[in-house]
Amino acid sequence: MSYIPFARKYRPKTFKELIGQEIPATILKNAFLYQKIHHAYIFAGHKGTGKTTTARIFAKVLNCLNPQEGEPCNACPNCQAIEKGTFVDLIEMDAASNRGIDEIRAVKEGASYLPMQGKYKVYIIDEAHMLTKEAFNALLKTIEEPPPSLIFILCTTEFDKILPTIQSRCQKLVFSRASKENIKTYLRRIATQENIEIDEEALDVLSDLADDSMRDAASLLDQASTYGNNKVTIDIVKSMFGPVDKASIRKFLELLIESDTKEAINMLNTINEKGYNVRLFWEGVYKEIKNILKAFATGEAEEEFYKKMLEKPLEVFLYLEDIINQGFSAMYQKDPILALEITVLKASLIKDFVPISELLKEGLDLPTKSAEKKHQMNL
Known part of the structure; x- marks a missing residue:
């Protein structure tokens, strides 16, 4: 039997198996x-949040010969045919490559x-937003007055690109991004089924790399487990995807704070030379800055790293957030x-930062409102 990738093998087959999409699942089940x-x-x-998968589950329960409380049985000939892709009354169309009026x-x-x-x-109709305006207009009448046994499901990552005339004739279900905890739950389930040894730190990093997508998460675990021969550690993840772990990102941040320009540039060049995704690394740096600013705002810092960062001036991290964001653009x-x-190089200016609070302690003579008013009257 040919190998089945995790993203397909562990695709949910019932509404109950959908993780983190309780609202659309409940609406369709009750419908x-x-x-x-x-x-x-x-x-x-x-992307990768279960839109097409949910559409297939809905098609199954609608045509199931023995539905169970709003769920498909997955055992009858119709359910089996849909699973195998041989059910003639389920037509899937990729609008990215079939987008025209013909x-x-x-x-x-x-x-x-x-x-x-x-x-x-x-x-x-997958990637429905890719249909041309003429194609949407041609579809309009059919969607407006379809035969009673016909159902259209348009799946899209860009809802705003679908014509308003189509939107108004459809019921819209929003699929939320996969949370990190839900992704970790999904990956643990796969790891258990596949007898994969995975440590918590590796699981944490893979969940971050998945970009809020269950499908991407399954593919990443598939790749890492193949490389590690059913063992996934943080070292394996780092060797595949680069220094995307917290320790590496925090080390880079500390280099910036200490204005160690040479070492910080060397670290970037090493990531680039080894063919790792430098944008992915930079995104990790930005997220860590966000976490530090959140710690400043709430005054809560459970990890030792954040406690250490809170001892530094807030101005340092506001400046870093600004220049790192500029780096993205x-x-x-x-x-x-x-x-x-x-x-x-811009971060090297941090060493010269003097917090406003320190300036005030040293008795910096700032103009008062009364002094400004007096100055204006003299003019």
């Missing part, structure tokens, strides 16, 4: 249970026929490493 099935839906949300005309023609195997004919306009080296 089936109480026969409030809409003729057209838009599933909108971040493809939509073919959809309209097919939509005019009754279902052959199941109760409903379901069209899932510059990366897309210039050579990324050159842009980040300039950011590091």
Whole structure:
């Protein structure tokens, strides 16, 4: 039997298995249970959050021969055919490569026929925002007045690009980004099923790298477990994806704070020379700055690192946040490493920072309001 990647092997098969998407799952389950099935839906949300997977589950429960309390049985011929991709009444279309009016005309023609195997004919249009304006307009009439056994599900990561006339005729379900804790729960489940040894720090880093996407998380674990022969440690993750762990990011931040320009630039060049994703590393640095500023705002710092950072002037981190954010913009306009080296050079000014509170203690003579007013009167 050919190898099945984790992202496909552990794709949810029921609404209950969906992690972190309780609202759309409940709406669709209740729509089936109480026969409030809409003729057209838009599933909108971040990549890899289960939009197409949920559409398939919904198609299964609609055509299941033995549904169980709003869930597909996954055992009947219809459920099995949908799982295998051989169910003739489930038509999936990738709008990224089939975006023109001719493809939509073919959809309209097919939509005019009754279902052959199941109760409903379901069209899932993935990346729906990629359809041309003409294609959307051609689809409009069919979505507005579809046959009773026809259901459209438009999946998109860019809801705003779908024509308002289409939006108004569809029921919109929003899929939330996968939280870090939900991703970790999902990865632990896969690791248990696959007998993968994974340490907590590696799990933490993979969850950060997944970019709020369950699919990406599964793919990353698949890759790391293959490299480590079913053992995933933080060293394995670092050797694959670069110094994206907290320790490396915090070391770089400390170099910036200490104005150790040479070592900071050397660290960036090493990341670049080894072919690691420098943007990913920079994103980790920015997130850590955000965490430090949050610690300043709340006064809460459980980890020793944050306690150490709170001893430094707030102005240092406000300045760092500004120049690191500028580094993001510059990366897309210039050579990324050159842009980040300039950011590091700007950080060297930190050594000359004097907090405002210190200036006030030393008796800096700041103009008062009365003095300003007197000066204006003299003018």
